[in-house]
Amino acid sequence: xxxxxxxxxxxxxxxxxxxxxxxxxxxxxxxxxxxxxxxxxxxxxxxxxxxxxxxxxxxxxxxxxxxxxxxxxxxxxxxxxxxxxxxxxxxxxxxxxxxxxxxxxxxxxxxxxxxxxxxxxxxxxxxxxxxxxxxxxxxxxxxxxxxxxxxxxxxxxxxxxxxxxxxxxxxxxxxxxxxxxxxxxxxxxxxxxxxxxxxxxxxxxxxxxxxxxxxxxxxxxxxxxxxxxxxxxxxxxxxxxxxxxxxxxxxxxxxxxxxxxxxxxxxxxxxxxxxxxxxxxxxxxxxxxxxxxxxxxxxxxxxxxxxxxxxxxxxxxxxxxxxxxxxxxxxxxxxxxxxxxxx
Ligand SMILES: [Zn+2]
Numbered sequence: 001x002x003x004x005x006x007x008x009x010x011x012x013x014x015x016x017x018x019x020x021x022x023x024x025x026x027x028x029x030x031x032x033x034x035x036x037x038x039x040x041x042x043x044x045x046x047x048x049x050x051x052x053x054x055x056x057x058x059x060x061x062x063x064x065x066x067x068x069x070x071x072x073x074x075x076x077x078x079x080x081x082x083x084x085x086x087x088x089x090x091x092x093x094x095x096x097x098x099x100x101x102x103x104x105x106x107x108x109x110x111x112x113x114x115x116x117x118x119x120x121x122x123x124x125x126x127x128x129x130x131x132x133x134x135x136x137x138x139x140x141x142x143x144x145x146x147x148x149x150x151x152x153x154x155x156x157x158x159x160x161x162x163x164x165x166x167x168x169x170x171x172x173x174x175x176x177x178x179x180x181x182x183x184x185x186x187x188x189x190x191x192x193x194x195x196x197x198x199x200x201x202x203x204x205x206x207x208x209x210x211x212x213x214x215x216x217x218x219x220x221x222x223x224x225x226x227x228x229x230x231x232x233x234x235x236x237x238x239x240x241x242x243x244x245x246x247x248x249x250x251x252x253x254x255x256x257x258x259x260x261x262x263x264x265x266x267x268x269x270x271x272x273x274x275x276x277x278x279x280x281x282x283x284x285x286x287x288x289x290x291x292x293x294x295x296x297x298x299x300x301x302x303x304x305x306x307x308x309x310x311x312x313x314x315x316x317x318x319x320x321x322x323x324x325x326x327x328x329x330x331x332x333x334x335x336x337x338x339x340x341x342x343x
Contacts, residue, residue: 002309003334003342006172006224006266006290006298007066009106010035010049011094017086025087026073037073046294046302051098055105057294061308065104065342066293067135067334068095070111072176075139078147081116088113088123096131107338109135109172114142114150114157121163128167134340136164140175140203149181153206165216170338173207174224175199192297201230205237208257209248220337222264222288231265231278234258259283264337266290267329268298272314279315284325288334 013028021027024038032050034041048057058066074091076084088111095108110127112120127133138152138160150156152173164171178191178199204227207213213221223230237254240247257263259282268290269275278287291308292298301307312329315321321329335341 001065002063002330003065003067003289004063004291004293004308005067005222005264005288005334005337006268006292007054007068008049008071008293008295009051009054009068009098010044010071012050015094017090019083020087020090023083025079025083026071035073045296046300048294054294055102058105063291063308065107067107067109067172067338068098069109069135069172069174070095070137072139072174075111075142075176076113077115077139077141077177077180078143079113081119084113084116085119088119092123092127092131092133096127096133099133104342107135107340107342108133109137111137112160114138114152114160115144117156117159120160124160124163124167124169128169134167135170135172135338136160137172137174139177140173140199141177141181143180151203151206153203153210153212155210161212161216161219165218168218168339169220171219171221172224173200173203173221175203197225197229200224200227201233204230205254208254208260209251211252211256213257213260213263217262220262220264220339222266222290222337224266224268224290225292226265226267226269226274226278226287228269228274228278231274231281234281259286261285264288264333266292267311268292269311270299272311272318272320275311275315276320279320284321284328285333285336287329288337289330 013030027036032044034043047053070091076087092110098106099108110133112123141149141151144150175196178195179186182195200223241254264286266288296303299308299310312326316326
């Protein structure tokens with residue numbers, strides 16, 4: 001049984017509401033070749049961006065179930081309150097419909113925008129109680145009312161985490177918007193290849209220093225892309241914490257938060273040596289299979305030599321994990337993160 005804990009899905013062009021297209025929030029060309037947001041666009045690189053083809057892709061690749069996160073383009077950072085409310089609602093209704101229509105195939109994630117905190121809390125209530133959703137998706141960073149970027153592991157967001165803890169939700173923390181946050185020229189895909197990993201490590205830095213895995217024990221939080229930079233970075237954080245204790249008033253030691261039982265990481269690191277570090281640092285129980293499909297940075301066979309599940313097969317054949325561990329990462333661990341049975 002294979003469960004993919006990190007997947008994305010596009011609506012059909014005709015399913016996107018006119019207000020989103022008209023305001024340049026998000027659209028997909030009628031021929032399904034490009035997705036667009038204002039002046040930004042990217043090619044649709046695989047048919048499995050869409051539902052029917054996603055189901056075929058799952059069948060073909062022996063993937064039984066996918067956790068469909070929100071579209072990163074719809075985090076609504078910096079968006080005005082009313083428009084944000086409507087866009088978030090569209091995304092969450094879409095994923096709830098997907099889960100309701102295909103309960104065996106999909107678990108839908110829902111997203112909220114932390115800047116509009118009151119609306120975010122109401123939306124959590126609606127998604128949990130009305131839409132039957134239980135995976136809360138958060139951006140690593142959001143733009144506050146003073147146009148300052150903040151980590152989602154910021155005291156401002158504590159009411160969100162308190163409510164998530166109350167409902168015992170699975171939480172996914174996923175990076176985006178690097179080019180808005182980092183003042184560098186957009187070249188060689190640096191924001192996806194370098195800065196996204198740094199953004200995730202940055203939020204993990206605060207999440208653990210604030211002791212949130214202990215403060216919110218009923219939340220099970222998964223960091224996207226294996227929190228790859230955060231795994232390699234632990235020694236430096238410990239050195240800094242011990243070398244300059246004056247900078248860490250009220251924070252807990254970074255070493256306290258290796259192998260937290262309620263913190264998970266997906267397998268999306270594209271490098272078996274990096275996977276081995278993740279395994280040794282966090283333990284097998286904290287790792288969930290995540291493909292980040294259908295993007296070309298996911299484990300996709302649109303990239304030469306790649307296929308869904310490649311890193312886990314490599315780790316197995318190089319005896320870094322056992323056959324049982326391989327199975328746990330594909331199934332049992334994902335179930336523990338989700339906190340629900342699927343079949
Ligand atoms: Zn993703």
